[in-house]
Amino acid sequence: AIVVSALKEATDENRVALTPGIVSRLVKGNYEVLIEHGAGERAFYPDQAYTDAGAKVVDRTEAIKSATVLAVINRPSDETIDQLSGGQTLLGLLSPLTDPEWIQSVADKKINALSFELLPRTVSRAQTMDVLSSQASVAGYKAALVAAERFSRYFPMMITAAGTAKPAKVLVLGTGVAGLQAIGTAKRLGAVVSGYDVRPASRGEVESLGATFLTTSVSGAGEGGYARALTPEETQQQQDELAGFISDNNIIITTAQVPGRKPPLLVTQKSVDEAKPGTIFVDLAASDLGGNVAGVKPATTVTTPAGAQIIGAGDLASQLPTAASDMFAKNVQAVITDITDNDQLALDVDDDVVGELLATKDGEIISNRLRTAMK
Numbered sequence: 548a549i550v551v552s553a554l555k556e557a558t559d560e561n562r563v564a565l566t567p568g569i570v571s572r573l574v575k576g577n578y579e580v581l582i583e584h585g586a587g588e589r590a591f592y593p594d595q596a597y598t599d600a601g602a603k604v605v606d607r608t609e610a611i612k613s614a615t616v617l618a619v620i621n622r623p624s625d626e627t628i629d630q631l632s633g634g635q636t637l638l639g640l641l642s643p644l645t646d647p648e649w650i651q652s653v654a655d656k657k658i659n660a661l662s663f664e665l666l667p668r669t670v671s672r673a674q675t676m677d678v679l680s681s682q683a684s685v686a687g688y689k690a691a692l693v694a695a696e697r698f699s700r701y702f703p704m705m706i707t708a709a710g711t712a713k714p715a716k717v718l719v720l721g722t723g724v725a726g727l728q729a730i731g732t733a734k735r736l737g738a739v740v741s742g743y744d745v746r747p748a749s750r751g752e753v754e755s756l757g758a759t760f761l762t763t764s765v766s767g768a769g770e771g772g773y774a775r776a777l778t779p780e781e782t783q784q785q786q787d788e789l790a791g792f793i794s795d796n797n798i799i800i801t802t803a804q805v806p807g808r809k810p811p812l813l814v815t816q817k818s819v820d821e822a823k824p825g826t827i828f829v830d831l832a833a834s835d836l837g838g839n840v841a842g843v844k845p846a847t848t849v850t851t852p853a854g855a856q857i858i859g860a861g862d863l864a865s866q867l868p869t870a871a872s873d874m875f876a877k878n879v880q881a882v883i884t885d886i887t888d889n890d891q892l893a894l895d896v897d898d899d900v901v902g903e904l905l906a907t908k909d910g911e912i913i914s915n916r917l918r919t920a921m922k
């Protein structure tokens with residue numbers, strides 16, 4: 548039988564790649580499942596729940612070495628990679644596009660790597676495997692809550708005997724999966740919400756949530772429904788036009804990403820400096836590569852001299868770990884089922900989904916997108 552393993556992630560990650568619910572489905576489907584001791588603890592899934600679901604709870608080395616498929620949330624440590632042997636398969640968010648050297652080293656070890664960032668999202672069969680969407684949806688929801696919690700005023704309008712409080716004004720920059728969830732959640736909390744995206748196609752989605760769609764003179768629809776990278780002149784133009792919107796809002800939630808690149812800077816230092824005291828920036832694109840807001844730091848809140856807060860919130864899915872793990876594990880199961888043929892692993896490089904999801908196989912770089920990025 549195929550052995551599927553999940554590990555305890557690094558200490559700053561609360562999610563787990565397999566949940567007891569998915570384990571029991573896998574076990575029914577004739578898979579053997581190994582879970583590292585404590586792997587689900589931070590997502591509130593104790594070892595006993597995995598055992599009850601039919602998994603074997605084992606030490607880390609056994610989970611790694613016995614795996615046919617090792618399912619992870621984030622790229623594992625070098626030490627873990629060193630324990631893997633050629634022919635084993637690794638599945639997770641491995642960030643191959645932004646770190647070609649690392650993925651080449653995985654290929655050189657003949658480890659087969661499937662990376663969710665490479666999923667062709669427009670193919671309908673891939674939708675159940677779409678980790679980027681499932682996790683972005685969790686993060687967008689949480690972004691609105693984090694903003695509401697930090698904000699020094701109400702989100703909804705409040706009419707009381709002690710006066711009337713105006714509703715908060717929330718602006719969401721980047722209205723993809725995460726941005727739309729943030730809009731929906733902020734609306735449900737009673738804020739006045741507007742959304743902006745460089746893809747004009749997103750207007751309908753924003754308006755259907757009852758928010759106002761803002762545009763700039765820069766339009767940037769790219770391939771496959773994604774935004775393209777803007778030229779430096781377009782970026783400047785966009786930043787200038789966005790500045791006016793930013794100073795008019797209390798909460799700015801930013802989610803803009805361009806696949807495989809550094810996130811675009813949407814909020815300049817000048818816009819940060821001109822923000823009203825008490826303004827909350829929640830930057831979902833914040834990572835070691837940068838973010839959408841000038842001065843953002845990953846997983847930290849920066850308070851500016853003028854009294855705005857910039858929250859580096861690239862890790863929000865991990866802050867709703869049970870819901871996020873449930874969806875992640877479902878996506879993992881969809882991939883594993885797809886690459887199984889008669890109880891054997893079948894990694895078909897010619898398949899329209901698997902051939903793209905595959906970063907490496909048998910020492911080669913497979914995904915066309917990754918090959919292009921590595922040229």
Ligand code: NAD
Binds near residue numbers: 683
């Ligand atoms: P993403 O996380 O890559 O980026 C978030 C948003 O930022 C996107 O809407 C993008 O257009 C926007 N953005 C990028 N650069 C920007 C800039 N300079 N200024 C303003 N906004 C900028 O995107 P996502 O949430 O993964 O979604 C991207 C697209 O893919 C959307 O059209 C989405 O509906 C689509 N999608 C399709 C499927 C599917 O067909 N199954 C699944 C998921 C997403």
